[in-house]
Amino acid sequence: QVQLVESGGGLVQAGGSLRLSCAASGRTSSSYAMGWFRQGPGKEREFVATISRSGTGKYYRESVKGRFIISRDNAKNTVYLQMNSLKPEDTAVYYCAARSNYGMGYDHHDYNYWGQGTQVTVSS
16 A cells, blocks of 8 residues: 655746655555646546656657656655646646556556545646
């Protein structure tokens, strides 16, 4: 089992950047593929990005490609989401998730463990 804690959210102007962190404790994070999801006001939770256990595999939703970068440091049991060129539509609670099954996951049903979320607000 793994516990996940996100940090790094906040208020930023459009065009700005934030870096989210997800610290894992318990079983080492290298045992899991990891993902970032988000849920905006009145919206369903949606996939943002995923990274493989080794960090070599990455995949993004189309709307964040070229702006967001997912990475991981297994020695620190931490996953990151660097968010650049932020837009008001990126405003959401961002969640970190861990997947115990083999391979990356692209849907929230693919993940077993979730953090509590961190708010990201982008002002226009």
